Amino acid sequence: MESQIKEIAQFLTLQTRPDIKLPAIEFIAGLTGSSETNTLIARNTTIIDAAVNLTKDEIENVADAAYITLINVTGDDHAANYLCKKDYVQSLLLYALKKTAKYADKACMILCNLTRLSQGCDTTMEILQSQDGRKIFNQLLDAFFCSGYNKHATYHHVAAILANVTQVQAARRWILDKDKLIIQKCLPYTQYYDNAIRRRGLIAVIKNCCFESDCNEWLLGEEIDILPHLLLPLAGPEELKQEETDRLPLDLQYLGEDKVREPEADLRIMLIESLMQLCATKPCRMYIREKMAYAILRELHQWDKNEDVLSTCEKLIQILIGDEPEAGMEDLRNVTVPDNYSITDKSEAIVKK
Amino acid sequence: MSEEVPSSESKNDNTSQDYDEEEWMKELQKVPLLMTEQPDEIDPETSPALAALQALKYENDEDPPEVKAVNYKDDGNFHFKRKRYHQAIAAYTEGIKQNCGDNDLNAQLYNNRGAAQSYLGNNRSALNDATEAKKLSPTYIKAFIRESDNKKLKELKLKAVKNQKVNARNHRKENLLSKKEETSIRNLMQALKEREVTLDGLKSYSDIETMSIKDVKALLTPPDPMGASAMVYLNEEMVIHWPILFIYPEHGQTDFIKSANENDRFMDHLIVMFDDNEAPPWDKENKYKLKNLEIYFEDKDSTQLHRIHLHQTLKEILTDKRFCVKYGIPSFILLVTESRRILTTSFSILLV
Numbered sequence: 001m002e003s004q005i006k007e008i009a010q011f012l013t014l015q016t017r018p019d020i021k022l023p024a025i026e027f028i029a030g031l032t033g034s035s036e037t038n039t040l041i042a043r044n045t046t047i048i049d050a051a052v053n054l055t056k057d058e059i060e061n062v063a064d065a066a067y068i069t070l071i072n073v074t075g076d077d078h079a080a081n082y083l084c085k086k087d088y089v090q091s092l093l094l095y096a097l098k099k100t101a102k103y104a105d106k107a108c109m110i111l112c113n114l115t116r117l118s119q120g121c122d123t124t125m126e127i128l129q130s131q132d133g134r135k136i137f138n139q140l141l142d143a144f145f146c147s148g149y150n151k152h153a154t155y156h157h158v159a160a161i162l163a164n165v166t167q168v169q170a171a172r173r174w175i176l177d178k179d180k181l182i183i184q185k186c187l188p189y190t191q192y193y194d195n196a197i198r199r200r201g202l203i204a205v206i207k208n209c210c211f212e213s214d215c216n217e218w219l220l221g222e223e224i225d226i227l228p229h230l231l232l233p234l235a236g237p238e239e240l241k242q243e244e245t246d247r248l249p250l251d252l253q254y255l256g257e258d259k260v261r262e263p264e265a266d267l268r269i270m271l272i273e274s275l276m277q278l279c280a281t282k283p284c285r286m287y288i289r290e291k292m293a294y295a296i297l298r299e300l301h302q303w304d305k306n307e308d309v310l311s312t313c314e315k316l317i318q319i320l321i322g323d324e325p326e327a328g329m330e331d332l333r334n335v336t337v338p339d340n341y342s343i344t345d346k347s348e349a350i351v352k353k
Numbered sequence: 354m355s356e357e358v359p360s361s362e363s364k365n366d367n368t369s370q371d372y373d374e375e376e377w378m379k380e381l382q383k384v385p386l387l388m389t390e391q392p393d394e395i396d397p398e399t400s401p402a403l404a405a406l407q408a409l410k411y412e413n414d415e416d417p418p419e420v421k422a423v424n425y426k427d428d429g430n431f432h433f434k435r436k437r438y439h440q441a442i443a444a445y446t447e448g449i450k451q452n453c454g455d456n457d458l459n460a461q462l463y464n465n466r467g468a469a470q471s472y473l474g475n476n477r478s479a480l481n482d483a484t485e486a487k488k489l490s491p492t493y494i495k496a497f498i499r500e501s502d503n504k505k506l507k508e509l510k511l512k513a514v515k516n517q518k519v520n521a522r523n524h525r526k527e528n529l530l531s532k533k534e535e536t537s538i539r540n541l542m543q544a545l546k547e548r549e550v551t552l553d554g555l556k557s558y559s560d561i562e563t564m565s566i567k568d569v570k571a572l573l574t575p576p577d578p579m580g581a582s583a584m585v586y587l588n589e590e591m592v593i594h595w596p597i598l599f600i601y602p603e604h605g606q607t608d609f610i611k612s613a614n615e616n617d618r619f620m621d622h623l624i625v626m627f628d629d630n631e632a633p634p635w636d637k638e639n640k641y642k643l644k645n646l647e648i649y650f651e652d653k654d655s656t657q658l659h660r661i662h663l664h665q666t667l668k669e670i671l672t673d674k675r676f677c678v679k680y681g682i683p684s685f686i687l688l689v690t691e692s693r694r695i696l697t698t699s700f701s702i703l704l705v
Contacts, residue, residue, distance in 0.1 A: 222511055222515075223507070223511065250515075250518040250519060250521075250522045251518055251521075251522070253522045253525070253526070254522060254525040254526040254528075254529050255525065256525055256528060256529050256532075257532075
């Protein structure tokens with residue numbers, strides 16, 4: 001197989017006759033479709049370089065197949081690390097933001113695959129933090145939030161890119177900028193059932209941002225009012241007691257029998273984990289308790305069948321209905337946990353292949 | 354009040370005859386040195402001294418209008434910083450009146466006045482001033498827009514969002530309640546159908562399918578003053594509770610029971626109502642005793658009365674084909690043995 005691949009590699013240039021390069025690149029793209037052969041290609045930097053080159057091909061099908069090759073191949077860590085070069089990431093970003101770019105969505109998918117690794121994340125952030133970087137970042141947000149930015153693309157995968165880069169604190173601080181209020185635009189997406197990629201990505205962004213504990217009070221405050229956005233997807237059609245209903249945020253009162261919960265278990269978990277992060281400090285914890293989040297979680301616990309959701313839910317319920325920790329331990333993040341009890345719980349962003 | 358009343362404190366008379374303390378304070382306020390507040394507008398008629406002082410500062414004819422405008426602006430800023438917005442507005446207005454040729458300065462005066470207006474909540478004036486300032490100096494306006502944007506508009510927006518949420522919540526609540534009511538009425542009608550209770554105004558239970566909930570409800574709602582609160586209902590154990598009315602034609606009296614279990618015997622209610630020790634106030638002759646009571650119901654066409662036995666239950670009677678529930682309240686006629694004769698003669702109702 002390897003010798004065959006090598007043989008084909010020589011046809012993967014812009015200058016090759018179309019009737020040869022098209023089947024050649026389509027063959028390679030086909031190989032990346034199964035995980036076994038994908039690893040093989042991922043280790044072949046000649047092919048990867050050639051594919052990068054062919055994305056600029058004038059023939060639509062050739063460029064298309066080249067993009068598919070790169071998307072699949074970057075699902076492999078080896079190839080992703082190889083492509084995490086500053087120049088390439090920058091060119092991808094700039095291409096994706098062109099209003100006429102035909103393959104903007106595909107470029108976003110590659111970026112998303114690259115940023116899932118810490119190296120890709122760092123490279124991307126390095127670019128975004130450079131002189132023109134903020135402009136690129138803002139443009140990326142424009143493309144994502146404003147429909148019709150580029151008629152060839154949906155920019156759904158920007159959500160996943162954002163989810164990945166918010167593993168870096170600098171990106172979280174941008175999202176949490178108190179003048180730009182980007183987080184405010186993100187919140188409605190917790191209930192964006194039209195598109196799972198956007199919803200998943202932005203729930204991850206929100207969860208990552210909840211790790212910035214100094215912003216938690218602001219997030220829960222009336223300007224941003226994050227709580228209903230986190231609780232609504234977890235709430236179901238059950239009728240609650242009057243005194244519970246009255247304490248809930250307005251958006252959660254009297255939801256009615258057609259209310260459905262977030263269908264994806266891992267997204268329910270992320271929402272609960274976000275709430276858990278917000279519970280880290282005492283004033284925020286008191287507020288969430290006051291707003292009767294417990295009632296929503298209790299009903300979720302009754303309804304949910306997924307073990308992982310149930311156990312995450314139990315952890316949060318413990319915090320909500322348990323006794324307040326003793327003096328000096330109120331900030332749950334500063335409590336030292338004895339080694340034998342600790343479970344490494346890092347800010348994990350979702351991985352999109 | 355204003356009539357001359359000889360004052361016991363004649364000491365005040367030599368200063369001014371009619372002055373009470375309040376007016377005296379007002380007079381003092383006109384003396385610049387003793388003022389505690391700066392007036393919004395200076396009228397030379399009422400406070401000549403202040404007008405003169407003002408003239409010293411501002412009406413120096415040798416000063417060009419630009420200098421005067423700057424003076425007024427500084428004055429305005431002085432008040433603005435101390436949150437005395439009315440006075441700041443007065444000062445800026447004076448500054449604007451100077452009509453100086455410096456557009457940037459005028460823009461600042463308008464802008465600052467607008468800012469003061471916005472702090473007072475005069476949003477329209479603030480907006481007008483902002484527009485004016487923008488006309489004079491298009492580049493200068495940014496700061497002000499931000500200011501008003503951040504404070505008043507933010508508040509306004511938060512308020513609007515909250516109102517919207519409250520409205521949405523109320524809407525959901527109403528929907529939920531009306532849906533609940535609908536189910537409960539449908540269930541009730543089903544229970545009535547099973548018991549074959551005849552309702553006045555309903556020919557057949559199959560008609561209900563096509564009727565609106567409002568119309569179905571109307572069939573069962575008692576008239577005022579009892580109203581909807583007394584309406585028949587089906588509890589969770591599938592037992593119907595009725596409002597019932599006992600009529601005493603001999604005395605023109607009625608007794609109303611708001612919620613009677615359909616499984617109650619008539620006796621159960623009457624035993625409470627006609628205690629041997631305590632006769633109803635209208636029963637002067639003390640005839641209405643449990644052992645004398647006779648209960649009847651009217652049939653559908655109000656032509657006949659049918660006797661009810663005290664040990665019969667409400668349900669037994671209501672499911673009787675001859676019985677008809679009118680106005681949502683089953684009603685029964687109560688007599689005592691002796692009064693039957695009177696009734697047969699005075700009312701032309703046939704007793705069976």
